[in-house]
Amino acid sequence: MARLDVIRxxxxxxxxxxxxxxxxxxxLRVPKGSIFGFLGPNGAGKTTAFRLMLGLQRxxxxxxxxLGKRVGPxxxxxxxxxxxxxxxxxxxxxxTPITYLDFVGVLCGxxxxxxxxxxxxxxxxxxxxxxxxxxxxxxxxxxxxxxxIAASLMNDPSILLWDEPxxxxxxxxxxxxxxxxxxxxxxxxxxxxxxxLGDIDQVCxxxxxxxxxxxxxxxxxxxxxxxxxxxxxxVELSGGDGVLERFRAASRAIEGLDGLEREGxxxxxxxxxxxxxxxxxxxxxxxxxxxxxxxxxxSTGQGRMEDAYLQMLEQDGARGFLRACGDAEGGEANGxxxxxxxx
Amino acid sequence: xxxxxxxxxxxxxxxxxxxxxxxxxxxxxxxAAVAVLGQSTQGLPxxxxxxxxxxxxxxxxxxxxxxxxxxxxxPESGVLADSVLSRPVTRSQYILAKLxxxxxxxxxxxxxxxxxxxxxxxxxxxxxxxxxxxxxxxVVHVLTALLFLVAVSVAMSSVMRTTFVAIVALVLAWxxxxxxxxxxxxxxxxxxxxxxxxxxCLRGELDADLLWKIPLGFGIPTVAVWxxxxxxxxxxxx
Numbered sequence: 248m249a250r251l252d253v254i255r256x257x258x259x260x261x262x263x264x265x266x267x268x269x270x271x272x273x274x275l276r277v278p279k280g281s282i283f284g285f286l287g288p289n290g291a292g293k294t295t296a297f298r299l300m301l302g303l304q305r306x307x308x309x310x311x312x313x314l315g316k317r318v319g320p321x322x323x324x325x326x327x328x329x330x331x332x333x334x335x336x337x338x339x340x341x342x343t344p345i346t347y348l349d350f351v352g353v354l355c356g357x358x359x360x361x362x363x364x365x366x367x368x369x370x371x372x373x374x375x376x377x378x379x380x381x382x383x384x385x386x387x388x389x390x391x392x393x394x395x396i397a398a399s400l401m402n403d404p405s406i407l408l409w410d411e412p413x414x415x416x417x418x419x420x421x422x423x424x425x426x427x428x429x430x431x432x433x434x435x436x437x438x439x440x441x442x443x444l445g446d447i448d449q450v451c452x453x454x455x456x457x458x459x460x461x462x463x464x465x466x467x468x469x470x471x472x473x474x475x476x477x478x479x480x481x482v483e484l485s486g487g488d489g490v491l492e493r494f495r496a497a498s499r500a501i502e503g504l505d506g507l508e509r510e511g512x513x514x515x516x517x518x519x520x521x522x523x524x525x526x527x528x529x530x531x532x533x534x535x536x537x538x539x540x541x542x543x544x545x546s547t548g549q550g551r552m553e554d555a556y557l558q559m560l561e562q563d564g565a566r567g568f569l570r571a572c573g574d575a576e577g578g579e580a581n582g583x584x585x586x587x588x589x590x
Numbered sequence: 591x592x593x594x595x596x597x598x599x600x601x602x603x604x605x606x607x608x609x610x611x612x613x614x615x616x617x618x619x620x621x622a623a624v625a626v627l628g629q630s631t632q633g634l635p636x637x638x639x640x641x642x643x644x645x646x647x648x649x650x651x652x653x654x655x656x657x658x659x660x661x662x663x664x665p666e667s668g669v670l671a672d673s674v675l676s677r678p679v680t681r682s683q684y685i686l687a688k689l690x691x692x693x694x695x696x697x698x699x700x701x702x703x704x705x706x707x708x709x710x711x712x713x714x715x716x717x718x719x720x721x722x723x724x725x726x727x728x729v730v731h732v733l734t735a736l737l738f739l740v741a742v743s744v745a746m747s748s749v750m751r752t753t754f755v756a757i758v759a760l761v762l763a764w765x766x767x768x769x770x771x772x773x774x775x776x777x778x779x780x781x782x783x784x785x786x787x788x789x790x791c792l793r794g795e796l797d798a799d800l801l802w803k804i805p806l807g808f809g810i811p812t813v814a815v816w817x818x819x820x821x822x823x824x825x826x827x828x
Contacts, residue, residue: 303671304827320681320824323593327678337668341607347673353596354677398673 252276253406253436254300258309261295261460269295271460272309277453282432284447284468285440286556287457293440294334296457297410300438301331313406327355330399334411336391340384344375344394347383348401355402369397374423388415396424400431407437413446425450444556458560471556480516480524482531486540493538501530512543593679597687605658605695614654615699621646622707629715636715637792640708640725644732645788647700648781652764655696655736659743660756662688663823667751671828685748685823689816693740700736704729724794727801731791734808735781739764741815748823779807 254277261270270292277283285293298304300311302318302325311318313325338347345366352362370379373393378386383394392415399407412428413421421443428437428450441447447454454471456464464471484491491512498507498514503522508515518527528545535542605611622643629639647655663670663685675684708725712718739760746756768782777783778800787804790796 298671298828301676303675305825323678323680323683326676329676331676333672333676336672338673339666339669341604350596350600351673351677354593354674354679356592356678395672402678 251279253279253314254438255312256296256299256309257312259296259299259306259311260308261292261299261304262307268460270299270306273457273460273462275455275462275465277436277438279436280432281436281453282428282451283436283438284451284454285438285457286444286447286454287440288560289442290459291457292460293457294410295460297331297333297408297438297440300408301326301329327402328405330402330404330407332392332395332399332407332409332412334414335388336395336398338383338386338391338394338398340382342383343381344370344379344383344397347394348397351398351401357402365401365403366397369400373397374420389417389420392416393420396427405435407431407435407439409437409439411440411442413441413443421446456556456559463562464559480518480527480531481513481544481546482516482535483513483543483545484535484538484540485512485543486538490538490540494534494540497534497537498531501527501534503527503530593677594683594687597674597679597684598691601662601687601691602694605691608658608661610654610657610661611695611699614651614658615703618647618651618654618699618703619706622703626707626710626714629711633716635717635793636708636711636720637724637789639711639715640704640720640728641789641792643707643711644704644728645785647704647732648735648784652736652739652781653761655739656743656757656760656764658695659692659740660747660760661753662692662744663747664750664753664756667828675828681824681826682820685744685820689741689744689819692744693737696736696740697733700733701729704732720792721794724792727796728788728791731784731788731804734805734812735784738808738812738815741812741819745815745819745822748819748826776807778803779811 254275256273256275259270259273259275260268262268273292273296275296285296287293295304299306300313300318302311302320302322305320313322314328316322316325318325342350348366348369349362352366357365370376373396375390375393375397378390383391386394392412396409396412399409409428412424416424425446428439431437432450432452439447439451448468451468453467454464455462456471484494491509494514495507495509498504498516503519503526505517505519507517516527516531518524531545532542625639625643629636666674670684675681705725708720708729712720712725742763743756743760746760747753750756750759764781768777768780771777771780771783778787784804787796787800791801
């Protein structure tokens with residue numbers, strides 16, 4: 248049975264004042280229960296997409312449907328099921344976290360009996376207990392982001408739209424937020440945008456890549472990773488130049504290795520396509536011993552996600568005319584590759 | 591409905607905490623008190639003193655009315671999308687709450703100061719030439735003009751990004767509108783016309799046709815401005 252798409256956009260286009268094309272014919276499907284990562288460089292249209300999904304802006308063309316209902320400025324019934332966290336959120340500066348969350352609870356139609364315990368547990372969960380009586384106007388960016396996370400969860404929505412949730416957070420806060428997304432993803436559908444590719448790689452089940460307002464890829468994380476042509480193995484060795492050079496010489500004899508590049512004490516090994524990574528690791532370990540060194544770190548697929556992403560952006564830039572032709576011929580959704588590797 | 595009430599309550603609290611609203615209430619009450627106390631020494635008729643107090647709301651305190659109306663939406667533009675309209679709230683609920691709260695605040699200040707001072711004027715005047723009905727009618731005339739000004743100010747605040755520009759534009763428009771309406775031969779729509787009609791109204795000598803023309807002349811445009819603001823705000827990108 249096909250999975251239900253909780254968010255669906257059709258031909259979604261936004262042009263600001265006949266001057267800037269922010270989104271161009273985006274066809275997005277977010278399956279129920281997925282953690283959907285929205286990737287794209289600055290200005291790609293991620294925030295515009297979120298705002299259109301919430302009815303904060305009107306599309307120039309196309310439509311957004313959430314839970315099967317068309318979204319518009321007055322779609323408060325749809326927003327009842329959505330928790331939104333904007334990038335660097337702004338809140339009424341004269342309110343405290345408690346008064347603001349209570350206000351959000353009232354807007355969401357929660358009774359006092361439901362609001363009070365919920366806001367208490369959320370303030371505690373996002374680590375704002377120490378600042379509960381402080382005016383929001385005095386908050387740091389990270390504190391505002393944490394308050395925004397709490398506000399987005401106030402009505403226990405089934406869908407979360409989080410725009411750059413790690414913005415302004417320290418490493419511990421970032422880690423905590425990633426863990427929270429994973430935990431919330433068990434029961435909710437989450438759309439999260441981030442510039443930190445590692446974060447998306449870590450928590451998301453699905454991914455969409457926006458470039459200059461166009462959705463150039465949409466699919467599962469596995470499908471995204473398949474788009475990288477070469478697997479890599481990165482090994483960092485201890486020992487001096489002699490050891491490193493002996494390893495380079497010894498590695499020539501390793502079966503299944505296509506080539507390698509040295510970067511300081513680190514070697515980037517390119518396996519022959521189809522070669523067993525396990526056998527390669529064993530052979531590399533043998534060569535290191537032979538060279539008289541030791542392995543400091545060994546990783547597979549480091550940067551794969553980033554490579555795949557950058558590769559997609561480059562390809563998209565290079566195939567602009569092909570895409571335009573595809574549009575004219577009513578080709579595949581605006582040049583968007585849906586879960587299949589590009590040829 | 592719950593969201594509308596919450597937004598209305600929130601905005602009323604904001605207005606009550608603002609120094610503009612507090613300052614306006616204190617200044618207008620003080621000025622009214624001085625006028626009432628002064629009448630006994632000058633021996634002025636009650637209608638003239640009450641009219642002077644009410645007219646200061648149109649020609650002096652109107653600046654406070656403009657500031658209260660024009661600061662309804664524009665200063666919240668950053669907060670609006672992030673923390674209010676991304677929640678289960680309709681645009682109509684939000685802008686209606688703003689229009690209602692700002693109108694209610696102006697109504698409370700004006701009615702309490704004008705009503706209180708009119709009673710004191712009648713009570714202590716040597717020439718108490720006003721009746722309760724005539725004072726009430728006069729209050730309604732001035733109030734409709736003030737509510738029209740609030741509606742236009744909130745409308746400007748939803749259109750313009752900068753509060754200061756909205757205030758300057760409104761002040762210029764408010765003080766020049768009399769000349770325009772005079773030119774268009776619809777002077778009963780002008781707030782300046784109230785300068786002559788209000789003392790007559792308080793004495794019970796106003797022309798019968800002006801009794802309804804003045805409140806309708808401001809009331810109908812006020813409703814039109816509310817509807818236009820609702821339509822515009824529902825269409826606007828945030």
